[in-house]
Amino acid sequence: MKALAARRHHRFAPVVLLLLALLVTGGVYAALAPSPAQADTASTEDIETGKKLFQANCATCHGPNAEGTTEAPSLVGVGAAAVDFQVSTGRMPMQMSGPQAAAKPPQMDEEQTAALAAYVASLGPGPAIPTDEQVDAAEGDAAEGMALFRTNCAMCHNAVGAGGALSEGKYAPALLETSDRNIYQAMLTGPQSMPVFNDATLTPKEKRHIIAYVAEQRDGSAGGLSLGNLGPVSEGLWAWIVGLGLIIGAAVWIGAKSS
Amino acid sequence: MSTTTPTAAEPTTPVGKAADYLDQRTKVGVLTKQLVRKVFPDHWSFMLGEIALFSFVVLLISGVFLTMFFEPSMALVHYENEHPASMQGQLMSVAFASTLDMSFEVRGGLLMRQIHHWSALVFMAGIVVHMMRVFFTGAFRKPRELNWLVGTMLMILGLLAGFSGYSLPDDVLSGNGLRIADGVIKSIPIIGSYTSYFVFGGEFPGEHIIPRLFTVHILLIPALLLALIGVHLFLMVLNKHTQYPGSGRTDKNVVGYPAVPVFATKMAGNFFIIFGVLALMGGTMAINNVWNYGPYDPSPVGAGAQPDWYMLFLEGSLRLMPGQTEIVIAGYTLSLNVLVPAVIIPGLLFTFLFVYPFIEAKVTGDKREHHVLDRPRNVPTRTGLGVAFLTAFIILALAGSNDLIATHFDMSINAITWAFRILFFVGPWFAFWITKRICLGLQRKDRELVLHGHETGRIVRFANGEYIEVHRPLDEHERWLRVNYEAHAPLEIEPATDARGVRRRGYKADRRWQRLSRFFFEDRVEPVTPSELEAAHSHGEHDELEPSHGSPELVSGSRSVEQEH
Numbered sequence: 001m002k003a004l005a006a007r008r009h010h011r012f013a014p015v016v017l018l019l020l021a022l023l024v025t026g027g028v029y030a031a032l033a034p035s036p037a038q039a040d041t042a043s044t045e046d047i048e049t050g051k052k053l054f055q056a057n058c059a060t061c062h063g064p065n066a067e068g069t070t071e072a073p074s075l076v077g078v079g080a081a082a083v084d085f086q087v088s089t090g091r092m093p094m095q096m097s098g099p100q101a102a103a104k105p106p107q108m109d110e111e112q113t114a115a116l117a118a119y120v121a122s123l124g125p126g127p128a129i130p131t132d133e134q135v136d137a138a139e140g141d142a143a144e145g146m147a148l149f150r151t152n153c154a155m156c157h158n159a160v161g162a163g164g165a166l167s168e169g170k171y172a173p174a175l176l177e178t179s180d181r182n183i184y185q186a187m188l189t190g191p192q193s194m195p196v197f198n199d200a201t202l203t204p205k206e207k208r209h210i211i212a213y214v215a216e217q218r219d220g221s222a223g224g225l226s227l228g229n230l231g232p233v234s235e236g237l238w239a240w241i242v243g244l245g246l247i248i249g250a251a252v253w254i255g256a257k258s259s
Numbered sequence: 260m261s262t263t264t265p266t267a268a269e270p271t272t273p274v275g276k277a278a279d280y281l282d283q284r285t286k287v288g289v290l291t292k293q294l295v296r297k298v299f300p301d302h303w304s305f306m307l308g309e310i311a312l313f314s315f316v317v318l319l320i321s322g323v324f325l326t327m328f329f330e331p332s333m334a335l336v337h338y339e340n341e342h343p344a345s346m347q348g349q350l351m352s353v354a355f356a357s358t359l360d361m362s363f364e365v366r367g368g369l370l371m372r373q374i375h376h377w378s379a380l381v382f383m384a385g386i387v388v389h390m391m392r393v394f395f396t397g398a399f400r401k402p403r404e405l406n407w408l409v410g411t412m413l414m415i416l417g418l419l420a421g422f423s424g425y426s427l428p429d430d431v432l433s434g435n436g437l438r439i440a441d442g443v444i445k446s447i448p449i450i451g452s453y454t455s456y457f458v459f460g461g462e463f464p465g466e467h468i469i470p471r472l473f474t475v476h477i478l479l480i481p482a483l484l485l486a487l488i489g490v491h492l493f494l495m496v497l498n499k500h501t502q503y504p505g506s507g508r509t510d511k512n513v514v515g516y517p518a519v520p521v522f523a524t525k526m527a528g529n530f531f532i533i534f535g536v537l538a539l540m541g542g543t544m545a546i547n548n549v550w551n552y553g554p555y556d557p558s559p560v561g562a563g564a565q566p567d568w569y570m571l572f573l574e575g576s577l578r579l580m581p582g583q584t585e586i587v588i589a590g591y592t593l594s595l596n597v598l599v600p601a602v603i604i605p606g607l608l609f610t611f612l613f614v615y616p617f618i619e620a621k622v623t624g625d626k627r628e629h630h631v632l633d634r635p636r637n638v639p640t641r642t643g644l645g646v647a648f649l650t651a652f653i654i655l656a657l658a659g660s661n662d663l664i665a666t667h668f669d670m671s672i673n674a675i676t677w678a679f680r681i682l683f684f685v686g687p688w689f690a691f692w693i694t695k696r697i698c699l700g701l702q703r704k705d706r707e708l709v710l711h712g713h714e715t716g717r718i719v720r721f722a723n724g725e726y727i728e729v730h731r732p733l734d735e736h737e738r739w740l741r742v743n744y745e746a747h748a749p750l751e752i753e754p755a756t757d758a759r760g761v762r763r764r765g766y767k768a769d770r771r772w773q774r775l776s777r778f779f780f781e782d783r784v785e786p787v788t789p790s791e792l793e794a795a796h797s798h799g800e801h802d803e804l805e806p807s808h809g810s811p812e813l814v815s816g817s818r819s820v821e822q823e824h
Binding site: 099142145150151154156157158160163164166168171172216217221222224226227230231235236238240244248252254255256 | 303345381525540545546547548551558562565662663666669671
């Protein structure tokens, strides 16, 4: 305390105090501020906001009433889950036309996404956004998930979900960074080239097993650096670069010592 | 005979006594003396073969450990261990379960598995770089053609060892590889399906393939590999090691260091470095995590399913082949879509490796022994062919990774496949042409250097206002390196008819060889002869200061090669 007291007249003391004050205010605000409410039942207000957002950002391709155009499909009946998946991963609004809509930093914040989802859900019944409990990896069984993933997902997304190529520039994206909720929604709604795995094909419980398996992969490999989880090609590349690189480097060194 | 006083030669130390005891009974001293004094030339590229040899030693050591825990059985069990979580309670073969068990329950098991697998990848890579060194420097020439054959056999055995070992854990990925092998066997006309049933003991996958591969992998192939490595090393010692060209090095001597202490020390050091690198890789980098692929079941295939890198060219070859080439003749299917890419193309590639030394011997007409290596530039056609071969191999390997190229570079897999289809035919030709041009260019540069010396950057102005740059002549060592090679001319053959107009037998075959010989040696740059050097220097200081613009001796056949001036 003595050291502190001695420095209270230091010329930077006000600056430090100001920073501390800002930190405390910010921290308290962050802790106490109301988190953007995920309203269970969409209010008419939300739907109105959503409609406006839709007309400003989506209607060019999907039509003024989401009825679809030659450019893009109708959104009547796709449900809130599809909207939440596409908008929260930044796939929609689409950055540019191409073989498939790429994920990017989301353009809409959570409130706007919820409003858009509410609007599209109001157009016709469709799958709803899954609850936190439905997507909880801790509730799933990774071993069951592994078996399901192997038969349903691995052929496109790679054995551990590192992603894979489809025809004509399309691709199955890597799942290692995807949120559990988005994985569930993707299975439920089948975005882009992906087939729909409805609750009859994969029950909600099975979907949770799959999420548990993917979540387990994020912990990395028991064997060390996972090298991108890409299998033998990346292993071969590393064998040449690291293995042969070090060994030939050493050989040059041993050979150089004499001559 | 017996004397009471020991002579000076009699050993006094325990080691000396033991050695003397052995020597009196086996004459081992004679052999040891020879080996100890054996001279080996020193160059880093002569250690590339050691990479393969020492990774093989590591493979043997780690492999012995793995056999203690691996159970080659296709009986089905439920996995009961705690780790890995994703495998608990799953139905799998005993082979797969024992692989998981040795990875997660045996102390050091996963480390050993990973060291073994990394060593296999580095073993094959070591063989490839060693072969490249031998090929491009012409070390396969007489008297080493047989050793080249032994080496090529070792490479093929290495492929088989790798593939059989890769399949043992009985996981989805390697099972898919076996399914491809099954398809390739079945594509062979007439005997294909019978052979497949013979290999798998019935319809694929059956219950026999893992035990059979186990015998192949831990007994048959290692025994053959060891025996051939013995032959390979014996021939290397017998033929003496080749050496790079340089002053004082000829086909009649070997310039280097004695085996003990210098060469043996370097070799031992290299062994520990290689072992260390492989252990480090095994300890820090995950490889072939079979629990991610799951136990084999013929139905699923994961994206990014590829073999280890040394088999990738086969995968690529299959991926490039259009599928429409399967034809049905009188109810029998001829699967050219598999036969061509998986049997004929690798067959051609390996045949090239096996026959090349003999073809080159034939087109040069050279029957002498060679112990001094070629600089790759001095044999442009060979260097070009080697690079063309590697280009074809690399294009196929890249085609085998086309899906990963597509996802990582945001490209269409269809476009990539088409690009590789075209490149497979165009790429090697282009690589050959450009490599040969570069070699000829380097040779011309050597001539220029020998005749006119190094540029010094020193500009002199004469009294009459003329500027010239001073050239410093090469010293003897530099000159030796650049003039001491042979530019073979195309074969000369006897005329078609003899003096009496009678047609000569074998003329047509000779003509064919001559044509091939022309392809090899039509374009060539002759080394500077002493008289040319004399001529270049005969004008004394004047000529040395003022390089003449005479053309270098570029000899050319029917086609003219552009002159550099």
